[in-house]
Amino acid sequence: MPQSKDFISIRLDTELKAELQKAAELERRSISNFGRLLIEYAWSQYLKAGSMRELIAQHEHSLDKER
Numbered sequence: 828m829p830q831s832k833d834f835i836s837i838r839l840d841t842e843l844k845a846e847l848q849k850a851a852e853l854e855r856r857s858i859s860n861f862g863r864l865l866i867e868y869a870w871s872q873y874l875k876a877g878s879m880r881e882l883i884a885q886h887e888h889s890l891d892k893e894r
Contacts, residue, residue, distance in 0.1 A: 847861065
């Protein structure tokens with residue numbers, strides 16, 4: 828059965844869009860495909876954390892370990 832796809836629109840500042848475009852090109856992907864993969868990854872990380880607050884706390888904790 829074919830999978831349905833919906834479109835979303837996200838407002839980005841010019842600098843971030845340029846950085847994402849460059850990363851997508853390095854990965855040889857369209858910015859649309861690259862963005863979809865980033866959103867899917869971020870969503871799975873959010874689900875594991877259980878909340879945005881916990882997700883950010885985990886990220887900050889991992890940054891502290893690197894220092």
